[in-house]
Amino acid sequence: MDKKWWKEGVVYQIYPRSFNDSNGDGIGDLQGIIEKVDYLDKLGIDVVWLSPVYDSPNDDNGYDISHYQKIMDEFGTMEDWEELLEALHTKGIKLIMDLVVNHTSDEHNWFVKSRKSKDNPYRDYYIWRKGRTDTPPNNWRSNFGGSAWQYDKVTGEYYLHLFSKKQPDLNWENRNLREDIYKMMTWWLDKGIDGFRMDVINFISKAPGLPDGDSEVGPGAMGSEHYVDGPKVHQYLKEMNKEVLSKYDIMTVGEMPFVTADEGAKYVAPDRNELNMVFQFEHVLFDEGSKGRLGKPRDWKLTDLKKILHKWQVKLQEENGWNSLYLNNHDQPRMVSRFGDDKEYRVESAKMLATLLHTLQGTPYIYQGEEIGMTNFPFESIDDIRDIDTLNKLQEEQKKGNIDDLNEMMDVVRYWSRDNARTPIQWDNSQHAGFTTGTPWIKVNPNFKEVNVKKALNNSESIFYYYQDLISLRKEEPIIVYGDYQLLLEDDENIYAYLRELEGEKLLVILNFFAEKPEFKLPDDISFQEQELLISNYDVSKEEGIDKINLQPYEARVYKLK
Ligand code: GLC
Ligand code: CA
Numbered sequence: 001m002d003k004k005w006w007k008e009g010v011v012y013q014i015y016p017r018s019f020n021d022s023n024g025d026g027i028g029d030l031q032g033i034i035e036k037v038d039y040l041d042k043l044g045i046d047v048v049w050l051s052p053v054y055d056s057p058n059d060d061n062g063y064d065i066s067h068y069q070k071i072m073d074e075f076g077t078m079e080d081w082e083e084l085l086e087a088l089h090t091k092g093i094k095l096i097m098d099l100v101v102n103h104t105s106d107e108h109n110w111f112v113k114s115r116k117s118k119d120n121p122y123r124d125y126y127i128w129r130k131g132r133t134d135t136p137p138n139n140w141r142s143n144f145g146g147s148a149w150q151y152d153k154v155t156g157e158y159y160l161h162l163f164s165k166k167q168p169d170l171n172w173e174n175r176n177l178r179e180d181i182y183k184m185m186t187w188w189l190d191k192g193i194d195g196f197r198m199d200v201i202n203f204i205s206k207a208p209g210l211p212d213g214d215s216e217v218g219p220g221a222m223g224s225e226h227y228v229d230g231p232k233v234h235q236y237l238k239e240m241n242k243e244v245l246s247k248y249d250i251m252t253v254g255e256m257p258f259v260t261a262d263e264g265a266k267y268v269a270p271d272r273n274e275l276n277m278v279f280q281f282e283h284v285l286f287d288e289g290s291k292g293r294l295g296k297p298r299d300w301k302l303t304d305l306k307k308i309l310h311k312w313q314v315k316l317q318e319e320n321g322w323n324s325l326y327l328n329n330h331d332q333p334r335m336v337s338r339f340g341d342d343k344e345y346r347v348e349s350a351k352m353l354a355t356l357l358h359t360l361q362g363t364p365y366i367y368q369g370e371e372i373g374m375t376n377f378p379f380e381s382i383d384d385i386r387d388i389d390t391l392n393k394l395q396e397e398q399k400k401g402n403i404d405d406l407n408e409m410m411d412v413v414r415y416w417s418r419d420n421a422r423t424p425i426q427w428d429n430s431q432h433a434g435f436t437t438g439t440p441w442i443k444v445n446p447n448f449k450e451v452n453v454k455k456a457l458n459n460s461e462s463i464f465y466y467y468q469d470l471i472s473l474r475k476e477e478p479i480i481v482y483g484d485y486q487l488l489l490e491d492d493e494n495i496y497a498y499l500r501e502l503e504g505e506k507l508l509v510i511l512n513f514f515a516e517k518p519e520f521k522l523p524d525d526i527s528f529q530e531q532e533l534l535i536s537n538y539d540v541s542k543e544e545g546i547d548k549i550n551l552q553p554y555e556a557r558v559y560k561l562k
Helices: 030-035 037-043 078-090 109-114 175-190 233-243 261-268 302-318 346-359 388-399 406-416 453-457 463-476 478-482
Strands: 011-014 047-050 067-071 094-099 149-152 157-160 195-198 251-255 277-279 292-297 363-367 484-488 495-502 505-512 519-521 531-536 548-550 556-561
Touching: 030 037, 030 078, 037 078, 037 463, 067 078, 067 175, 078 094, 094 251, 175 233, 233 261, 261 277, 261 302, 292 388, 292 406, 302 484, 302 495, 346 363, 346 463, 346 505, 346 556, 388 406, 453 463, 463 478, 463 531, 478 495, 478 505
Parallel strands: 011 047, 011 363, 047 094, 094 195, 195 251, 251 277
Antiparallel strands: 149 157, 484 495, 495 505, 505 556, 519 548, 531 556
């Protein structure tokens, strides 16, 4: 196994709008992050992934970029950004930037020029087509609802947008566009960043002729079979790797909705020279019911989740690839509300889930606030929702006549909305949880008096210190990083257990996923002389044997066996 810093590290994702506001305008900013670098250092993380801070009209909170080499005014200046990089590097923390190059904002200069005429040099930077008598060029739907095409009267043609109509898709077939993107990436790398997280990067290559989609075939929105892992995506990533990535000691992780494990392995197999890791989505899509995110989640069984994570562990191990480990981010509900229990066992279940993320094979990603067990928001009215994805999709349902009032859907919104993850970090129990002295751009979760950083830091039993322990264990025990993975108790519906093995040492991980109290039985064929408890979320006596364990609700234990 090749040793790499990005395999040994732990990544912390910052969604800047919601992290910390330094100037009282209600919006998190770069100086706000700088104020908290000591906090990140205390947690012990190795890498920060910063969600977009580039110039943007904020149709999709910065994922609609109007200038790749400028900082959004609301977040600060390029000098602030440089100060942040310096502050992180001084603490030995690396910085990876979000790279959003499937699309730009419609306010990006390239698009402003592109839309002006049919024969300007930037026309072909985007995907323009004639309509079919009064209808768009094909039946593709946007991932945020509605048609994926927007008519533009200036030239009488439609442009493709897989996300909002203010996010036109770039045309990767165009060599000049690709060169411009590589130049821009090189410019950031030369400023000293340590890598990229690449937004929906497996969508960049569209099938020739842009054929109509078939809802029976596509894995996502109508038409998705013609751009998810599209025909030239590997060619483009190899080119990007050769021209840019390979010249630096950096890490790369590609966000890849609907990618399968077989395809995923191709993106990360080291000898193919594409990316280091992918964010796969199978385990954050598996609980969707028949109506997707417009309906209740389906009941899931632990074996459903295990099957998915197991498949990725085994596949990438076979191919010498590397996993990224996450259960939530700025697009997903809070992990403790979704996979754990955000009420009675909030603390225990948050620690149990953290144990999973930090002991599987791969690089763990912590989403801001996860380390204090932040929960979903009890949204009561659609007026509290800011997310374009939630709002667009609900408005579409309303237009179709499926609902009268958007507020009928609040159950669904409370479960699925991306805004659950986007409420401000709860720093303390003062007004607005210490996030801002002004009015926050999105409401603070009312549980902030109970759940906040200050309280966590004052309690040695808090989720925060459990994360700190997990992170330092990773540094002390190479088996956690480099050990082989082997699933135990495959069919157990309560317990997720596995072994990691490295040079004669074994790591045994036992996770009780629910509030019941199942009995754990150690499989007979696991032999060892000595056991050492490395971490647990309940008090456990060192003498206790491990052949049989009566597990507590959401109990997690990690043993080293010799
Ligand atoms: C990715 C981002 C998400 C964004 C979308 C379009 O999925 O994570 O926040 O809305 O791409 O850029
Ligand atoms: Ca601010």
